[in-house]
Amino acid sequence: MTDSRRPAASRTRPVAFRRIRADHQTELAEDYVELIADLLDERGEARGTDIAKRLGVSNATVVKTLRRLQENRLIHQEPYRSVFLTDVGRKMANEGRRRHKIVERLLVALGVKPEIARIDAEGLEHHVSAHTLDAMKRFLKQGVRKT
Amino acid sequence: MTDSRRPAASRTRPVAFRRIRADHQTELAEDYVELIADLLDERGEARGTDIAKRLGVSNATVVKTLRRLQENRLIHQEPYRSVFLTDVGRKMANEGRRRHKIVERLLVALGVKPEIARIDAEGLEHHVSAHTLDAMKRFLKQGVRKT
């Protein structure tokens, strides 16, 4: 077909879009475990209501999502009790925080206002590949260079 | 409550998460119109099947999504015919391309490999605020410097 004559961008696209769809699946899970980790650190427990408040969604939605996270062994919880992270969940939370920090620091280094950097980083962190994250880290560490 | 004693990050979160959920709603629409714009530029028409191939989803899914886009006046199409963009759709596509280009160029400037920059930019472009985009533009324009 005309395929070989198409610009490379066209052929890479399905890959990119497939990854985005995959990322979206883990995105919510990551947000939850990070938030739960924060709450546990801050106050030793993480109740559904607190999660709901910070995420800006209803209680019922949180309950339903937590059930799924529990099925995926990221958290455990008994009815009417606080949520806790499994080892897997804790690891995911740490990984998320790490990414978040790097992205946020990068934005600030670029001159983005801190409050905005925090908000944007929340959305961006889930779509940064390992390679890009490394590049960001390198950039932050060693000042700069440019073409 | 304890609210005033919580770190600022906690209080900003609902804002961030709400924006992310909102972004997700427009994300698919933006991807579609950008893709349609590309196809129209490349070959003068954009058929459902081409969109499906590039997005990596089934034909049926594309049909269903296009119906929604048409309801939202972003595209128009007659059955069994090519899709076209409305003025609104065209504007959205241009805006998306602009953001995409800046993000991709920034990643490359940071040392990310071009293929990876392209893929990552596809996921990142929807979560970059106007302010952050400006910062990126400024950074790209004036070479570099660092704290």
Add this chain to the structure above:
DNA sequence: TCCAGATTTTAGCATTGGCTAAACTTTTGT
């Protein structure tokens, strides 16, 4: 202790975005 108020979960609904298989058009080759 025990019940009233607060908290949490369940029930039930809607929308989005995915799929496959079947039905329907359009196009093409003889």
Add this chain to the structure above:
DNA sequence: ACAAAAGTTTAGCCAATGCTAAAATCTGGA
């Protein structure tokens, strides 16, 4: 011109993520 092939749409399914209202459970104060 028309039948077979190719392309497109419809039908009907599923899972995820959101909601409100009702039911269930927990807890603190009398």
